Amino acid sequence: MASAAAPTVLVLNGPNLNMLGTREPEIYGSQTLADIEAMARQRATDLGLIMDFRQSNSEGELVTWIQEARHGADAIIINAGAYSHTSVAILDALQAFQGPIVEVHLSNIYKRETFRHHSYVSGIALGVICGLGAKGYLLALDAVADKVARS
Numbered sequence: 001m002a003s004a005a006a007p008t009v010l011v012l013n014g015p016n017l018n019m020l021g022t023r024e025p026e027i028y029g030s031q032t033l034a035d036i037e038a039m040a041r042q043r044a045t046d047l048g049l050i051m052d053f054r055q056s057n058s059e060g061e062l063v064t065w066i067q068e069a070r071h072g073a074d075a076i077i078i079n080a081g082a083y084s085h086t087s088v089a090i091l092d093a094l095q096a097f098q099g100p101i102v103e104v105h106l107s108n109i110y111k112r113e114t115f116r117h118h119s120y121v122s123g124i125a126l127g128v129i130c131g132l133g134a135k136g137y138l139l140a141l142d143a144v145a146d147k148v149a150r151s
């Protein structure tokens, strides 16, 4: 666990999420990732959380950040994008993390193609939020704040 007075939550975003706003807005909405970060930062502040919000298109970089979180974060919120459906490496890294993990997807992955119905992250997550757009990140922060306060 991190030793900072305020709990720290690492919010990780995977590939192509840097393109939000212009990428298939009928599926992902018109907000950019910067818009979502601003909303999430406000909610984290209100909840007394320190938020570290990041995005990478690289699976390896995401794995490294998850490894580093073992010594710097109390919880992880992750939208691993397409890597959710493919990455055993991200699963392995998350399994080595001891705090709560909440998985978020903007879209309802169960209403979409069959290959999106399985996520490697879901089996080790405290909870999964999908289909609620950017609000999912805010709900995940609420859940994490509750969990960190109780643990």
Ligand code: DQA
Binding pocket: 015, 016, 017, 079, 080, 081, 082, 083, 084, 104, 105, 106, 107, 108, 109, 116
């Ligand atoms: C996503 C859903 C994934 O299937 C997709 O590959 C993404 C975004 C979502 O937020 O809805 O990149 O994680």
